[in-house]
Amino acid sequence: MVVLSAARWLRSRLTDRFWRKLEVLKYARHFRGRKNRCYKLAVRSVRRAFVKSTKARAEKKRVLRALWITRIEAASLEHGLKYPVFISNLVKSQVELNRKVLADLAIYEPKTFKSLAALAQRRRQEGFLAALGDGKEPEGIFSRIVRHHY
Amino acid sequence: MAGKGPGQERGRGRGRSEGPALPPGRRPSQGSASASRGRGGPGAPGPRRGMASYTKAAQQWATFGRAWYLLDAKMQPPGKIAAATVMRLEGKHKPIYHALNDCGDHVVIINTRHIAFSGNKWEQKVYSSHTGYPGGFKQVTATQLHLKDPTAIVKLTVYRMLPKNLQRRTMMQRLHLFPEDVIPEDIQKNLLQEIPQPRAVPKRLDEYTPEEIAAFPRVWTP
Numbered sequence: 001m002v003v004l005s006a007a008r009w010l011r012s013r014l015t016d017r018f019w020r021k022l023e024v025l026k027y028a029r030h031f032r033g034r035k036n037r038c039y040k041l042a043v044r045s046v047r048r049a050f051v052k053s054t055k056a057r058a059e060k061k062r063v064l065r066a067l068w069i070t071r072i073e074a075a076s077l078e079h080g081l082k083y084p085v086f087i088s089n090l091v092k093s094q095v096e097l098n099r100k101v102l103a104d105l106a107i108y109e110p111k112t113f114k115s116l117a118a119l120a121q122r123r124r125q126e127g128f129l130a131a132l133g134d135g136k137e138p139e140g141i142f143s144r145i146v147r148h149h150y
Numbered sequence: 151m152a153g154k155g156p157g158q159e160r161g162r163g164r165g166r167s168e169g170p171a172l173p174p175g176r177r178p179s180q181g182s183a184s185a186s187r188g189r190g191g192p193g194a195p196g197p198r199r200g201m202a203s204y205t206k207a208a209q210q211w212a213t214f215g216r217a218w219y220l221l222d223a224k225m226q227p228p229g230k231i232a233a234a235t236v237m238r239l240e241g242k243h244k245p246i247y248h249a250l251n252d253c254g255d256h257v258v259i260i261n262t263r264h265i266a267f268s269g270n271k272w273e274q275k276v277y278s279s280h281t282g283y284p285g286g287f288k289q290v291t292a293t294q295l296h297l298k299d300p301t302a303i304v305k306l307t308v309y310r311m312l313p314k315n316l317q318r319r320t321m322m323q324r325l326h327l328f329p330e331d332v333i334p335e336d337i338q339k340n341l342l343q344e345i346p347q348p349r350a351v352p353k354r355l356d357e358y359t360p361e362e363i364a365a366f367p368r369v370w371t372p
Contacts (some may be wrong), residue, residue, distance in 0.1 A: 057222075058151060067247075067248065070247055071245045071247055072245075073242075074243050074244055074245050074247055075245040077243065078243070078245075103245070106245040107245050107246055149261055
């Protein structure tokens with residue numbers, strides 16, 4: 001006799017539970033305590049870790065920028081300039097280097113950074129002359145603004 | 151450029167660029183040990199390449215070695231003294247700074263007995279503490295504390311200016327305070343550079359020579 005509903009008597013059983021849990025546990029292996037071994041504890045920790053990682057992406061930009069600024073401040077103080085003076089005079093000289101590049105230059109290219117500091121100092125002096133001088137002195141060289149037409 | 155201290159033994163700004171061959175992974179954006187920053191020292195000069203260069207070992211020592219700085223606190227306000235030392239203890243005077251880098255230096259402060267508070271702070275500033283027992287709240291003026299321990303004011307000022315994290319205690323261990331000019335031999339041998347004093351000490355009238363007094367311009371005749 002052919003029993004057509006035999007297949008329905010077979011209850012489907014989960015066979016890959018191990019790998020489903022491993023998928024989560026593999027992100028928890030470096031955690032502390034039982035949450036690096038036990039799935040029920042790990043699930044909660046892994047979810048929080050992912051949430052924190054997502055939210056930290058915006059914070060990372062802030063943190064890195066603050067670090068660059070600290071480093072540029074240290075390097076410019078070595079050359080006798082404070083950070084706001086350095087940055088403002090670089091901007092006025094149309095040197096469009098961002099803080100990331102300036103921090104890397106301060107570490108890896110100290111001579112280049114020194115010349116940038118000298119440029120900022122010179123532009124500062126020209127600014128003072130333009131503000132306080134009588135106007136009879138010739139205009140500064142580094143204060144000239146070049147307009148680029150792209 | 152101004153800003154180089156007087157007796158500075160280490161040159162700054164003498165590094166060699168790595169060039170485009172450096173793989174981007176070695177950039178120390180989070181601080182690492184592979185910075186080739188040019189804080190070259192007077193160590194063994196490398197092969198002459200047309201200008202002074204430094205061996206990699208000398209450069210590494212100059213960049214990452216922990217330096218010892220001296221600061222004279224005579225006639226200086228303790229707050230400004232502390233601000234200068236905190237910069238050096240944290241390592242924020244170095245372009246390779248990172249909080250996890252442990253790049254702070256040692257600072258030796260001498261003449262802490264001769265610090266100078268401005269205003270009436272010697273009588274008005276109060277240092278409070280509590281022993282933990284009931285009725286153990288103690289308040290002492292700056293004068294009383296200074297007489298009891300001449301290094302306490304500077305120590306407390308520096309401690310309170312440091313960042314309030316676990317590295318504070320380590321940084322305090324790298325701070326060395328001495329009430330007078332006398333420094334132990336082993337610390338004196340380590341000193342590298344003197345930090346310039348934050349406040350320009352004015353001269354008293356009896357410290358001027360008669361020639362200087364005579365050379366001073368007369369503004370009005372009585």
